[in-house]
Amino acid sequence: MSGGLDVHKVVNEPPSRTLSRAWLRERSELGVSAVLVGLGVLVLVDAIRIHTDFAQRGPVGPKAVPMVVGVGLIVVAALLARDVLRGGRGEAEGGEDVDLTAPADWRTVLLLCGAFLANAALIGVVGFPISGAILFWGAAYALGSRNFVRDPLIAAGLSVLTFVLFNNLLGVPLPGGPLVGMF
Template structure:
């Protein structure tokens, strides 16, 4: 006679996920809500002379943007609470198993900070050209015959568009003072 044994060990506990982890997208909602409230508060407390402006003043765009942020935060929160979830990254050029490329990130941050420091003494055309050239280098371009020329043209076009067409004064530096 064979004796049957039954396994009376308790089943292994299944990993229990917390409610916040299951609804982590609510963090984005909170961020959007805070940003919307900040922009709305800043827009409504802006000190402007309304009498001299037309029907659309300097408060209009920030108020519209903040209302949009608040609306998106509310709609996203409702979707998340109803069980909606964001899709996982599926881009073909993104390998999530690879570590971050911190060298490129640090090079880009250094180029950006360098341009921010140099914009006042050198002016936007030169600092912008260094920014564009440095960004191209940090992202892997090694065309020293083409990249400086493209960076200079982009910088001059950007300077002309902002300074002359849009009326946003950018520092010209010694290069624009000589022209």
């Protein structure tokens, strides 16, 4: 080389590995395509396993929509892969003021996971109105709200409203727990 810095000597990797990593890094959207293919195959396999032992109402059976969704996912994945391999690139994120080099906020993620797990563990014991209030308040706390009077009241209101909407108006039964007779 003519006085320049040899990248392969600095990185201590063979040139083929460096080129393949660079090639993959420039085409990272292929990972999205691979995930879409995996989801499409999963949906198709599940659709094929649907039992049609019950009486069908109308010309379209229960397998139709999942089959269309699965095939659609695979077609979108193929179109995305073709576009990426032809040099297409996704548009850079410009709508948000996010520092992509900043580390992940694992505290917030763990607090949100804790709120969801608490809801899942408590819903059968104390019912949705109480476990939902814990979920809504926990999510608000995890995302930065620290008003300890307003937040639990709003969480309780949202939880009761959600319970009434689903249980009474939409006919989707949710566990009521000790508050079942009140609503």
